Amino acid sequence: MDQSLQALLQGCRRGEEPAQQAFYERYYSYALSVCLAYASNPEDAREILNDSFLKAFRHLGSLKQEDALLPWLRRILVNTALDYYRKNRQRAADIPLQGVDYELVEPYLNEDAIFAQLSAEHILTVLHQLPVPYRLVFSLYVLEGYSHGEIAQRLAIAESTSRSHLSEANRRLRQALSAQTIPTHERTKR
Structure with a gap:
């Protein structure tokens, strides 16, 4: 040091x-x-x-x-x-768990191509569009490495709820990030 x-x-x-x-x-x-x-x-x-x-x-x-x-x-x-x-x-709890539904712009693009186009700031912006319970579970699991048991204990929810929230957070993030990227072939046309 x-x-x-x-x-x-x-x-x-x-x-x-x-x-x-x-x-x-x-x-x-x-x-x-x-x-x-x-x-x-x-x-x-x-x-x-x-x-x-x-x-x-x-x-x-x-x-x-x-x-x-x-x-x-x-x-x-x-x-x-x-x-x-x-x-x-x-x-x-007053914030509804129904988030914005996103349409996929190019559903055939693979995720690696999509995420390569995004900055950390953009991903964080999309993460903030998630309802609080989903965002907390996602952050604790993905960013901090907590298990579902640890998350359940810390948030006073069931383990199955933690798994469900993570799954839904992943689904919504994929949809939102996919919808907000410009396919590479479209960028070259502009």
Whole structure:
């Protein structure tokens, strides 16, 4: 680990505000990208992010291996997002699970060709079109590597519901991403 990061972490552990500000600025983009995968909108993502940084500053003393900073921070971000979801479950439950139905532009295109055309930002935008329960299960399973049992426990749902939500999220994502890409042969005509 580089000396500047070590000094920064020591300053944060001592509660030095300039060190905490520098830490926040250094990891803001990374943390926001994680939070956006779980939040319903940018405002919720920023709230989750700020709560996460407060928790990180409070518990920085528990970080044993400074080389594991990013996974440790990511765990805090994800757990804070899940806490936020549980706290606001009623609001999320008011969002209907019926999403927008997408027509496939070119159903014969293979998925590799489709996804090669897309940026991470575009995929994240489409992911945010999913209803919250689907997006949470998808993010926990695909991005974090949780099992359906772990997801069920964290979200207080049945394992079968977790599997069902993942399946539906995958289906909707494929449809949405397929519908929003321009087939390669059409781009060359323009």
